[in-house]
Amino acid sequence: MHPLPSELHLDNISRRLLKTICEDGRITVADAAERAGCSRPTAQAKLRMLEEELGVQRIPELGLSALGFRHRYLIAVKTVENVNRRRLLQIIEKSDIPQFAAVCEGDFNILIYAVARNSADYMRWSYFIRSSLQSGNKVLSWKVSNVVLERLGFFPVEAGILEDVSLSQVQKMILTELVGNATISVSELGGKLKMSPPGAKHHFSTLINAGVIKRFTAVIRKPIGGITVAFFIEKPFLPDHSQRAHRARRMYFRESGTGIANRYWMVSEICGHADQFNLANFRTVEEWLAEKEETVQVFGEGTKIHSGIILDVLRGTLPARYLEIEKVYDMTEWKFEGK
Known part of the structure; x- marks a missing residue:
C-alpha cells in the first residue's frame, strides 16, 4: 500500500526535482538530474515516484487573454442548504465557462473560477447557473470579482476550452497535445500531426511568441494533507x-x-x-x-x-506547486499619474 501524500516524505533530491519541473515543465530528465545533483536513472525513478504518489503532472500555463478569454471571474456562492454535489456537477458540466468548481465550508460553500470572451457570455451563463441552483437550493449570495492580475499561480484550464479559440487547427491540436503531455518533443508533435519537425517547431514557437503559452510548469494533483x-x-x-x-x-x-x-x-x-x-x-x-x-x-x-x-x-485542478515564489511572483505596482 502506498503512503498517503500527506504522509509521504520527500528526500532532498526528490524535492529538488519537484522544484525543477515546477519551474521548467519541459526540462529533460538528463538536465533535471544535473540540477538535482543525481544520476539520470535516479532522477527518472524519482520523477516516476512523484507522478505516482503525488499525481505530479507537467502542464503549460496558457495565456487566456491571448486565447481571447479576457474576462476572468472568481465567484463565491452561499446557499441555504448543503450542496448537492451531483446536481452541481451536472450544472457545471453544461458549459466550458466554469474552469474550476469546488464545494467549500465557511463563509461560502461553492467556489467557481470562470472564464469568458466577453461580459455578455458570462452574464448568459451566470443567469443559467443561478436559476439552476435556485431550483433546488436557495442562493443567499452570489459574490463576483474580476481577476485583474494573477501575481502567483493559476487554475489549469480544461482542454475542452480550446475547441472554439481563434487559432489554426494545427495550433489547436498542438495545444491539446501539450495540455495532456507537456513533455512531448517537437519531433513527436510533428509525427502526430504528420508534419516535419521544423514545421511543428514553427507552430510551437508561434504559440509561445504570441503569449498563448506563457510557460511550462508542473502541478500536484493529489491531496497533500x-x-x-x-x-x-x-x-x-x-x-x-x-x-x-x-x-x-x-x-x-x-x-x-x-x-x-x-x-x-x-x-x-x-x-x-x-x-x-x-x-x-x-x-x-x-x-x-x-x-x-x-x-x-x-x-x-x-x-x-x-x-x-x-x-x-x-x-478542474488545485494548483499546488513547489517552487521559489520570489522568482515567479508578479511584483507589478499600480501607479496612477492623473491628468
Whole structure:
C-alpha cells in the first residue's frame, strides 16, 4: 500500500526535482538530474515516484487573454442548504465557462473560477447557473470579482476550452497535445500531426511568441494533507498600504506547512466584492486562523476576510506547486499619474 501524500516524505533530491519541473515543465530528465545533483536513472525513478504518489503532472500555463478569454471571474456562492454535489456537477458540466468548481465550508460553500470572451457570455451563463441552483437550493449570495492580475499561480484550464479559440487547427491540436503531455518533443508533435519537425517547431514557437503559452510548469494533483483555504480580502487601503503590501509578500514567500508544496498557491488582485484572492494550504485549522489574524494585522484595521475551506473539487485542478515564489511572483505596482 502506498503512503498517503500527506504522509509521504520527500528526500532532498526528490524535492529538488519537484522544484525543477515546477519551474521548467519541459526540462529533460538528463538536465533535471544535473540540477538535482543525481544520476539520470535516479532522477527518472524519482520523477516516476512523484507522478505516482503525488499525481505530479507537467502542464503549460496558457495565456487566456491571448486565447481571447479576457474576462476572468472568481465567484463565491452561499446557499441555504448543503450542496448537492451531483446536481452541481451536472450544472457545471453544461458549459466550458466554469474552469474550476469546488464545494467549500465557511463563509461560502461553492467556489467557481470562470472564464469568458466577453461580459455578455458570462452574464448568459451566470443567469443559467443561478436559476439552476435556485431550483433546488436557495442562493443567499452570489459574490463576483474580476481577476485583474494573477501575481502567483493559476487554475489549469480544461482542454475542452480550446475547441472554439481563434487559432489554426494545427495550433489547436498542438495545444491539446501539450495540455495532456507537456513533455512531448517537437519531433513527436510533428509525427502526430504528420508534419516535419521544423514545421511543428514553427507552430510551437508561434504559440509561445504570441503569449498563448506563457510557460511550462508542473502541478500536484493529489491531496497533500492539511486544509486548503480560499479567501477573499477586503482591504482598508491605509496611507502606508504599499509598505503593508510588502509585508504581506513576506508571508507568501514562507515555506510550506506540509513540507511538500508551497503554502501559498495563488495570489490574485481582483476587482469586485473584494480586493484580493488567495489560495493556501495549512497543516491545521489553528494554523489557518493564526495566518488569518496576521493578515488582518498586516493590512490594518478594517480588513475583512471571507473564507472557505475546500472540501471537494468537482471540476478542474488545485494548483499546488513547489517552487521559489520570489522568482515567479508578479511584483507589478499600480501607479496612477492623473491628468
